[in-house]
Amino acid sequence: MVLAPEHPLVEKLTTEEHRAAVDAYRLQADRQTEIERTAADKEKTGVFIGAYAINPVNGRRIPIWIADYVMVTYGTGAIMAVPAHDERDFAFALKFGLPIIPVIERPDDLAKSAVWDGSVPGDFGAALSAAGFAWEWLAIPDRGRFYAVTLHGDEQVRAYVALLQAHLKAGHWADVVGRGWQVVFHDGPLALDSAAADAAIMARCHAGYDYTRQFATPMSMWWAVEWYRNVLYHADYGTMIHSEAFSGTAGAVAKAQVTRWLAEQGVGKFAVNYRLRDWLISRQRYWGAPIPIIYCPACGTVPAPYEDLPVLLPEDAEIPATGENALKFHAGFLNVRCPQCGGAAQRETDTMDTFMCSSWYHYAYVTPYWKAGQKLRPDDTPWEPDAGNYWLPVDQYTGGPEHATMHLLYTRFFTKALRDMGVAPFAEPMLRLFNQGIILGPDGNRMSKSKGNVVAPDEWVERYGADTVRAYLMFIGPWDAGGPWNSQGIEGVRRFLERVWNVVAEDEGQASGGRSQGPKIAAQVRELQHVTHKTLRKVTEDIEAFKFNTLLAALMEFNNYLVKARETAVYGTSAWEEALDMLLLMLAPETPHIAEELWQRRVQTRRVSENPSGLFQAADSIHVQPWPVWDPELAKAETVILVVQINGKVRDKIEAAADIGEAEARELALASPMIQRWLEGKTVRKVIFAGGKLLNFVVS
Numbered sequence: 001m002v003l004a005p006e007h008p009l010v011e012k013l014t015t016e017e018h019r020a021a022v023d024a025y026r027l028q029a030d031r032q033t034e035i036e037r038t039a040a041d042k043e044k045t046g047v048f049i050g051a052y053a054i055n056p057v058n059g060r061r062i063p064i065w066i067a068d069y070v071m072v073t074y075g076t077g078a079i080m081a082v083p084a085h086d087e088r089d090f091a092f093a094l095k096f097g098l099p100i101i102p103v104i105e106r107p108d109d110l111a112k113s114a115v116w117d118g119s120v121p122g123d124f125g126a127a128l129s130a131a132g133f134a135w136e137w138l139a140i141p142d143r144g145r146f147y148a149v150t151l152h153g154d155e156q157v158r159a160y161v162a163l164l165q166a167h168l169k170a171g172h173w174a175d176v177v178g179r180g181w182q183v184v185f186h187d188g189p190l191a192l193d194s195a196a197a198d199a200a201i202m203a204r205c206h207a208g209y210d211y212t213r214q215f216a217t218p219m220s221m222w223w224a225v226e227w228y229r230n231v232l233y234h235a236d237y238g239t240m241i242h243s244e245a246f247s248g249t250a251g252a253v254a255k256a257q258v259t260r261w262l263a264e265q266g267v268g269k270f271a272v273n274y275r276l277r278d279w280l281i282s283r284q285r286y287w288g289a290p291i292p293i294i295y296c297p298a299c300g301t302v303p304a305p306y307e308d309l310p311v312l313l314p315e316d317a318e319i320p321a322t323g324e325n326a327l328k329f330h331a332g333f334l335n336v337r338c339p340q341c342g343g344a345a346q347r348e349t350d351t352m353d354t355f356m357c358s359s360w361y362h363y364a365y366v367t368p369y370w371k372a373g374q375k376l377r378p379d380d381t382p383w384e385p386d387a388g389n390y391w392l393p394v395d396q397y398t399g400g401p402e403h404a405t406m407h408l409l410y411t412r413f414f415t416k417a418l419r420d421m422g423v424a425p426f427a428e429p430m431l432r433l434f435n436q437g438i439i440l441g442p443d444g445n446r447m448s449k450s451k452g453n454v455v456a457p458d459e460w461v462e463r464y465g466a467d468t469v470r471a472y473l474m475f476i477g478p479w480d481a482g483g484p485w486n487s488q489g490i491e492g493v494r495r496f497l498e499r500v501w502n503v504v505a506e507d508e509g510q511a512s513g514g515r516s517q518g519p520k521i522a523a524q525v526r527e528l529q530h531v532t533h534k535t536l537r538k539v540t541e542d543i544e545a546f547k548f549n550t551l552l553a554a555l556m557e558f559n560n561y562l563v564k565a566r567e568t569a570v571y572g573t574s575a576w577e578e579a580l581d582m583l584l585l586m587l588a589p590e591t592p593h594i595a596e597e598l599w600q601r602r603v604q605t606r607r608v609s610e611n612p613s614g615l616f617q618a619a620d621s622i623h624v625q626p627w628p629v630w631d632p633e634l635a636k637a638e639t640v641i642l643v644v645q646i647n648g649k650v651r652d653k654i655e656a657a658a659d660i661g662e663a664e665a666r667e668l669a670l671a672s673p674m675i676q677r678w679l680e681g682k683t684v685r686k687v688i689f690a691g692g693k694l695l696n697f698v699v700s
């Protein structure tokens, strides 16, 4: 049981013997901020207060500790720790040698067992292999090597324990962790299923082995074997174990069942606690939004008049070394005339947190019409209603999931307040939310200075250009998943853009109608148009679905197609010119610079032939062109006639997509009643699929 150091019961429950340590601990906890105290990587600290709580489920005594990672403002400020299934509780119990009893089964059925070399006869490895257990030799410096056995499921654990038991030499032992938790001594196993068992196991280990005396619990002993670590702790919902009457309760219903039982016993009830942090005003920075209040010795608290709004911060405030609020020492800001009596008065010097602004600044963007010196009137609104009706609410919000509990929560709060005030004719600030993933370091971990895995985009922009880095970030994986940075991957994107440059910049821009005529070129042109419009459809759909990685893959494929098509008769046809225009228009959102540069060259090349004095204008920019529209007829997959044979004889002809694969072709053929009739009573020995045009069933 862990209480927050500030919990009111601490004073009452602490025994005389522990009071000095508890008081000292509370003092140091008080000096830290909530953020420092709850940081996940912080070394766990705490002290025992000398008192015990009674577990209402089994009547056993539980020691009461205080620890600064428990906040009095969060929930009840008292937690019943579950060290085997909560990361912070686990670290805490490990550090202070408190028993850690697994009470939830791992949803995967993984178990591990380390058997030290010498504790079993030399034929143990052969016996393991013969019985079908997976194992390998691993070693720990200064401790020697061990059989590292990996097990799956209760049945395998049971069979393994029997085999292990039969091989253990007198006075030796080995453990099974992850599932079927136990220590197998040569004369029988002890399960780690209760605090009493935890003590019994350690007593036996301490008596028999000097090495184990440095450990207080089996869990801390196992933690020393690094290979064990990934199965010692988990926070997944699984079946309850080692929980007396509740053992066997499925994870999905466990919370509800235990809570119901506690309620029936009259010792507990189910509750959901909500908490909105008082973040807005509580942290002082002088660069926050000023609070428009004036204090007059005669009139008291007076709001700053409308025509004086907004109250602006001074730009020359000096931040005192004492950390005090700079505004308190800025005479020009501080001293004002009272709006009511005209006497000497002072401004409020506290400011509001920057969340005050970020909660509604997107509305101010709609009509940023306030100009310095302009007077505001009481009937002014934060934005012009006509513009607001057009732009608001925001159609699409994208950001990381870290915005969910602060920025987005406050934004909704502000919007609902504006709605209640009659300013906003809507209740939600944004209609759609898309959370992007996080780009990880090259090692697959979150980028952090301490891990030394931070990739600074500026260096890569310097080397490969902003377009390459931007496109690579889109290409790295699904946009909502993120993924690790890969230096080779970025080179692939760079080469793609170089190929785009070659295809477009080296084009001479002659829409001449083609180099040759005839039916062959008509078919090639038709294929080019099909590929162009099919790509445009795919890219348009992907952009709307935030699938930037597959969008770029489609553009790479399209560009490769163009590289080959350039060598054919389609080069220079109007279909070719359309394909290049489309390629650039589709690239404009992803790689804006190269797209604009190539677009400008194409526009100017055309101008030279049409109107030599024509300059590139802002209206010519690729970024103001409408998004192209695909022709559904052209985008439609080309079809071919699939010839279906049985033992080499043509039995049916079916229309199919030109790019049909073998599995789909087979499915299509088997759906034909004609083919079904021919196959009746026969066994298919072999299927031959040729070139997407022929499918032959060899039957007998």
Ligand SMILES: [Zn+2]
Pocket: 296, 297, 298, 299, 300, 338, 339, 340, 341, 342, 343, 345
């Ligand atoms: Zn006054």
